[in-house]
Amino acid sequence: MRGRRWATLVVAAATLALGGLVGTGATPAAADPQGGTLRNVYSDGQFCNSYGSEGVRTGLWSWYYCEYRQYGPNAPGFYFLWSFTY
Numbered sequence: 001m002r003g004r005r006w007a008t009l010v011v012a013a014a015t016l017a018l019g020g021l022v023g024t025g026a027t028p029a030a031a032d033p034q035g036g037t038l039r040n041v042y043s044d045g046q047f048c049n050s051y052g053s054e055g056v057r058t059g060l061w062s063w064y065y066c067e068y069r070q071y072g073p074n075a076p077g078f079y080f081l082w083s084f085t086y
Contacts, residue, residue, distance in 0.1 A: 036082040042066075048079035055083055062086045 039055070042048040045066060052064035061083035070077035 033082055033084075035086070036084050037061075039064075039081040039083050042079045042081065043076065045079045048081050052081050052083065 040048075040051070042051075045068065048066035052066060055061050056063060062085050064081060064083045067080045067082060068077055069080060
């Protein structure tokens with residue numbers, strides 16, 4: 001469990017650093033989905049989906065989706081976990 005926390009922290013820091021480097025010349029990102037809450041950013045889609053489905057199963061949110069974004073042809077891609085509660 002501790003390894004996943006470190007991995008999540010490293011991915012978040014890398015995403016922030018990458019956003020600062022790429023953000024100056026990039027087109028603006030789409031707005032947050034209406035009613036959605038960004039829960040976390042992951043480098044692995046399977047982990048994003050397992051965490052999202054666990055949140056639905058335990059009643060933390062009604063539904064979720066993992067949005068994949070890649071900010072350049074050679075840049076790493078990340079999965080953004082969006083949750084919705086209705």
